[in-house]
Amino acid sequence: MTFVNRLRNFGVPFVFGVAFLAFWEGAVKFFNLKPYFLAPPSKILSQFFDNASRIWDAASVSGMNALVGLIAGTVFGVAMSFILSRFRFLNSLITPLAIALNAVPIFVLVAVLNNMYSITSEIPRRIMVSLVVYFIVLVNVAKGLTQVKTTHLEIMRSYAASDIQILRKVRVPNAVPYLFTALKISAPAAVITSFVSEYFGGSQNGLGSRITSNIANSKNAAAWAYVLGACLLGLVFYLVSVVLENVASRGSGATNTSTK
Amino acid sequence: MNQQLRRAAYRTGMFFVSIALVAVLWELYKIVGPEKGGKLFGIAILPRSNDTAMPHIWEMLSRYAEPEMRSPNSKLIWFVVLKGAFYSFRLAFVGFVIGSTIGVALAALMTRFKTIERGLLPYLVISQTVPLIALAPLVVSWGGKLEIFGFTWPRWLSASVLGAFLAFFPIAVGTLRGLKSAPAASLELMDSYAASWKQTLFKLRFPAAIPYMVPAFKLGASGAVIGVVVAEISTGLKGGIGRLIIEYARQATGDPAKVFTAVFGAAGLGLAMAGLVALADVLLMRNRPKETTT
């Protein structure tokens, strides 16, 4: 990409972003917008730095739930996808379920999970995140393990390769980019789910609870600051998954794939 | 067409089988699992298997036929849940319509003006990775307080707006991809006809975009539902299924099966929205060549 192109691709969105913030700041002052409606960016930023350590604490709680769920969901998802690739008939059981669950707000299950565990446990939220991540990873990695180019399979069969060898040498490498695609979707989903789970009661240390409590105390600018913290948390998770993908696919010429 | 119907019926059938399997696993755990919950490798990860924490499946199902509350005038719970789910459905639908209209319009605008695409697209993409849902409590708090042109912002509108917000992003991004997917040769053809930009948009770009818009609309529909339900549960918005879930969850120690009725109701809500989009998918893609999918 030429330098001018790079400049344009970065510069234009940058200008749009700055213009938007300037407009926001100006509109609040000019239209005298009430604080419970919209806080100006300047105030949000100052509240963010004022509350920085508390935001960090809350983010750690929500973030830890997301992380644990992300790892657990990925591990179980990958394991199950191997089972699926071996026992193809299970596919017709799991796939319709996964598709249906995609459409449904499954995070409401937290209400049920909260009952099954002690009231101070973070486990229900972690299980919820794991569930969400599990299905995303399962569908994508299973696709990667099974949808292999026919020519590759034919070549391996001509070498009288065993199923295990085909798995190791063809299916798994094929599935790796799918895993990272799944991670790029799961990482933000994990943060969102961890977040939303906090609205169902239980321990109140995470970002979600902080936002509601700040609003209840009419501290809207502070609430916006916590929202900013939440967005940063989600962004960090996403960026890490992108970095992981780049590290893993270096030199493999992998192509981009996606299923939700 | 017959083959399509058969496949759909098979898929639905298998879906119910897998649900039944989950139910079986649930009951199995109740039999073998520890009553007060337990530890696995030192982590308190095993849930309690007693009837209060995990009611039997048949208890959940039969609960639907019972009245909602113990008071004599209480309506049957299936009616209450259905009403709540329908209320939330209407909110989600409004949000979906708003979000998709703005999303599609913006996508068309971005196709026309490359600068707008350059400036906005990165934000649209990033917004899907960021938990915008965090704004839910803020948006709902506008209810009853905000006044525009003498019109007081009703609380339910916040839920729809949140739904619209979540639906907007995937729809805008997907529609943009679709509009840009028109083959260069076809664009040249329209040029050779001296067709106006509007004519090219409606006769070439939009029809070419439909295969991209359908999955985007599916994401948008589920986003609208999530937005509305989260708005409801984060602030207890009256009338919707989210509020019912929270209420019934609070009563779980006395009435464990109750919360499940509302949870299933929420699932039904999501499936209903998805069903609408699937219907549109079938209607719009009738005459298209069939893609080979597994």
Place this chain on the structure above:
Amino acid sequence: MSAVHVAGVSKIFNQGTPKQVDALVDVNLTVEPGEFVSLIGPSGCGKSTLLRLIANLLEPTTGEVTVNGKTAAQSRLDQDYGMAFQQAGLFDWRSVAKNIELPLELKGWDTEKRAARAKEMLELVKLPEFADLMPWQLSGGMQQRIAIARALAAHPPLLLMDEPFGALDEMTREYMQGELLRICAETKTTVVFVTHSIPEAVYLSNRVVVMSPRPGRITEVINVNLGENRSEDTRAADNFFAGITAVREALRGTHADHANAGAIRGVEDR
């Protein structure tokens, strides 16, 4: 009045930068009404560029392009030509008949007139039963016939074609060549036809315009006269082979400059 008049035209891409490409330099060509003219040459000789200049899909860097007595731009606005590409480019979501109606829709014709004209064009290309089918249900050759029907739907006096038969197998290709000649004779359309294939150019044309690359230019124009009624026998006739030899030598002649004696790249010899 000539159908197409190209005078002193050149087309330079990225002028002044290190990536400058002299796609066409000082091209002069006149096509009379009713003529069938082929443009042939190796890759990079500018034949597709020249076609697009006539179609007003590109603007010339210097020179003038006149179509039907008007500027190329005006001709495009007046829809004085129809165009067909290598990919039939039919719209997947429209039936065959609706695909043919597309240019007429854009010109604002009413429903009945459009349907009647589409029917007429389908009969012209001998595919009347396929009106309500979808393009993906047709073979490649049939799709191209529909594309030609679409290109001629508004009865333009000029037809511009960019290797329309390039994606077809040999037998279908020869059949399509015959059909194209029949259709153009019936409709009295002028044709400018870009191709890679020497036999195709010779079979179809009154004149074959030989071009060469770096910079793109016309090197020779060969008159071919195979008579009015061409058929399978024509392909075995002496004057057919003579025409092929003449074109081949003209192409080779241009390549000798580039020290590539013996082999012509980018042109089919079958």
